[in-house]
Amino acid sequence: MSKILITGGTGNLGKALVKILDKNNISYTIASRKNKSGASNVAVMDLVHNKGIEKAVADKDIIFHLATDMKKDTEATRNLLQAMQPEANVHLVYISIVGIDEVPFAYYQQKLASEEEIKRSGIPYTILRATQFHEFIDDIFSKLLKYPIGLLPKKIIAQPIQIEKVAEELYQLSLKQPENKTDEIGGSEAYTFEEMAKEWMLQKRKKRLVINLPIFGALGRAFHGGKLTTEHKQKDGLTWKKWLESDKRK
Template sequence: MDTVLVTGGTGHLGRDLIGLLKPDYRVRVLARSRGTDPDVEWVRGDLAAGAGIREAVSGVRTVVHAATWSPAARRGYLLPTDFWRSPADVDVDGTRRLLDEAARSGVGHFAYVSIVGVDRPRLPYLRLKHAAEELVRVGKVPWSVLRATQFHWLADRMLGKAARMPVLPLPTDIETQPVDSGDFAAYVAQRVADGPGGQCEDFGGPELLTFGDLVSQWQQIRGRHRSVVRVPVPDRLGQAARDLTCPTGRRGTLTWSAWLLSHPPE
């Protein structure tokens, strides 16, 4: 059995991916804290500190690099600082370290998980993801870059935080295409089986929704009712949101409403 290293294996995508890989591969996870799954080989490490990476890639055929550090995603809302800086130590420095060690140890496939639209980035975090993609593309290890649109869990977390306010001032007209991380994990797992694919087709959710639709389905299913105040958006913000969708790309099947019905609030 080949060994596959998953970084970010304790995260949303990572957990889905591990479940899909376990029947066919020996799965190793580089993580800051040891997980509980006894069928996984846990290597304690930290991409930002450069710890545990050599040990994690040793004897590995494929690396799926899904670790990331997005302060906004962690807290569930944007702060003004997110518009001018984002820490690079996991996404850029950590990716560089992982690539160097992967090349040194003869890894055959480095699959980097990224985000649709990072080549037209409007936020510092997306610029970091694009910089990391570039490292992968010019690196010595045969590679794949797999991009997805926003995951359902993130939209759910952000709306949950926003609903603490009595009124929701929202750009209801902008478009979004949220996707299930499990659907995307299946696409990534297929890429692991198929081997290096270079720049892969973008992967998005099954439906394009306006933010207004997204919020009204969320309110109905989560039972949280707040008045929504429509905030008009300039064209360039509308375009920035469209850049994060991929209407002509590959599509998952689990819709936003079906996902909400099958996942309790965090």
């Protein structure tokens, strides 16, 4: 049986992956910066501060790298790679984001550099680039539309996806031999932020005066030009509307 490590196993995507592994009776270790409950399947490590990584990755066959740091994602990934032995028989499955090579956004540049580090490392890998999770878009609207008057960036086109479908794809990819390739996955429909916000307000029964702010320059062109979208659509996942209808956190 494979020995599995999940960095970011405590995060949104990590939790969805853990559910799939549990359902399939597959054991795993979660890497986290803390283990307050003292669970036996948690390895305490900090990817940015480079602590505990070697011990956590030792003897693992599959490493799902889902942990992220908005400012130091590349450093975190580099530290992980350095702790891994290139000659070890390991499959690194990394979650990335659709459009990171075309959207000039600081965090995306970090993710892109992380991808490059992985490709250069000599460690067998699969990269999966996903579009935005429904939960992420929901969090954005919760913040931007918290008050009666909300400011919303104009004309961003996104293709939100059900997080469980991304987790399922990661799991399926981990079962295959690593081909050192990059795949993409996106939701079944693309919308503008305005369309998604309208549906969000409807479902959450919130009335907001929304002021749409234009985004200028290269970032605006990328967002408006659909660079966050992919043709690799997940057909049977929940659409934004269906996800909002089913969202227990409403």
